[in-house]
Amino acid sequence: MSAGELRRVSLNGKEVAYTLMRCRRRTIGMRIDGRGLTVRIPSRESLRQVESALKDKADWIISKLDEWKNRKSTQLSWEENGIFPLLGEPWRLTVAASGKTQMVPAKMLWNDEGKQFELALAPAFTAQQIEKSVMAWYRGQATSCFSERIAVYAHRLGVALPPLRLSYAASLWGSCNTRGVVSINWRLIQMPLHLIDYVVAHELSHLIEMNHSPAFWQTVGRIYPEYREARKELKKLG
Secondary structure: OOOOOOEEEEEEEEEEEEEEEEEEOOEEEEEEEEEEEEEEEEEEOOOOHHHHHHHHHHHHHHHHHHHHHHHHHHOOOOOOOOEEEEEOOOEEEEEEEOEEEEEEEEEOOOOOOOOEEOOOOOOOOOOHHHHHHHHHHHHHHHHHHHHHHHHHHHHOOOOOOEEEEEOOOOOEEEEOOOOOEEEEEEHHOOOHHHHHHHHHHHHHHHHOOOOOOHHHHHHHHHHHHHHHHHHHHHHOOO
C-alpha cells in the first residue's frame, strides 16, 4: 500500500480534506474517524471516479465528519484554563492571585466573586490531580441538581421520592430498575437543564410504566410535554 496523499474536494459547497490511499482492492472504500476522512482506492482508479464517488456520498460524509467534530469538542482537557461544561455553559479552571484553584464562567470576568467554585487543588498540580478534583466537582453538582429535579418531577407525577444513583454507563443517559432506583449518568450535568429534566421525567415515568408502551410515553408527556424535541436533541449528542 502506498503512502497516503492529502487532497481536498468540494462537497455540498464545503471544502473537505481527505487522505487518499491506493492499495490492492477492487472498489473505493471510505472511512471516517478521529483523523478525518480516509479514502482507499484500487491502484489504477482515476481521480475523477474518486471525486464522483465522494460527491455521491456527500451527505453521509458531511454528517459523519460533524459527528466526530462534536465528539472531539466534548472531550475534557485536564489542564489549567481547561474548559468544563456545566448545565450547558462553559466553565474555566483557573488559579486566582491568592493561589486558590477555582472554576469560573468562561464567558465572564475571572474575578467575578458572585459565580465561582473553589476546587481542592494545591498551586502546583498534575493532570491526574485536576481530573480527580474536577470529577469530584462534577459529582457534587450532579448529585445536587439531579436530586432537586427528581423531587420536582416526582411531585408532578405523584410518586414517592426514589433513591438516586449516579451512573457511569457508556451508552445510557439514565435507567430505572424494578426496585425503583433511578440512575442518572453523571455526564448529563454537562448538558442544559431542559435535557436533564427530560431524562428525569423519562426515568420517573418508569415507576408507573416499566416499559416503552404508548401508556409510558403518555405518562412522560403529561409531566414533560416537549419530550419529543428533547429526545431528538439527546440522540444527536450521542
